[in-house]
Amino acid sequence: MFSQLLEQIALGLEERQIPYMIIGGQAVLIYGEPRLxxxxxxxxxxxxxxxxxxxxxxxxxxxxVLVEDPEEFVQRTMVLPLEDSRSSIRIDxxxxxxxxxxxxxERVHRVGIGKxxxxxxxxxxxxxxxxxxxxxxxxxxxxxxxxxxxNLDRAYICHWLAEFxxxxxxxxxxxxxxxxxxFP
Numbered sequence: 001m002f003s004q005l006l007e008q009i010a011l012g013l014e015e016r017q018i019p020y021m022i023i024g025g026q027a028v029l030i031y032g033e034p035r036l037x038x039x040x041x042x043x044x045x046x047x048x049x050x051x052x053x054x055x056x057x058x059x060x061x062x063x064x065v066l067v068e069d070p071e072e073f074v075q076r077t078m079v080l081p082l083e084d085s086r087s088s089i090r091i092d093x094x095x096x097x098x099x100x101x102x103x104x105x106e107r108v109h110r111v112g113i114g115k116x117x118x119x120x121x122x123x124x125x126x127x128x129x130x131x132x133x134x135x136x137x138x139x140x141x142x143x144x145x146x147x148x149x150x151n152l153d154r155a156y157i158c159h160w161l162a163e164f165x166x167x168x169x170x171x172x173x174x175x176x177x178x179x180x181x182x183f184p
């Protein structure tokens with residue numbers, strides 16, 4: 001069912017000329033260890049001004065909008081939460097147009113699924129997202145990618161985590177360095 005949804009997402013967003021990348025657990029499945037995930041997280045390179053297109057996409061595939069007032073919710077959170085009515089799989093469309101996201105959208109890895117070419121975030125960008133999320137499951141995902149991938153662009157990862165440290169006041173770079181020290 002995930003393959004069918006990923007294909008639908010890719011075809012629908014391409015048709016509407018909306019840049020995107022699959023992040024989260026679905027991307028970890030490409031680069032790290034297999035694990036159970038019950039959702040699909042999609043970063044979009046657009047702002048709330050494209051909400052009508054996103055709602056049309058949801059309607060075209062019979063995805064249920066999970067909030068009563070999508071316009072207010074998207075303005076406040078920059079997320080449009082959806083659910084596929086057939087499988088009950090959640091799809092979170094995350095709106096973003098930051099300099100980081102624009103660059104990450106240019107670095108996607110394309111994977112053929114069905115009739116679509118699905119854009120997955122590059123492994124370095126999955127790591128950046130996971131470090132910022134910082135939950136135990138996210139940190140395990142980072143370890144999983146570090147175990148499987150030896151050719152990562154660590155300078156890229158460190159650059160963006162340092163940028164997020166400055167802008168968000170976090171310790172993301174240190175968290176990554178602590179995890180990465182035991183991997184070559």
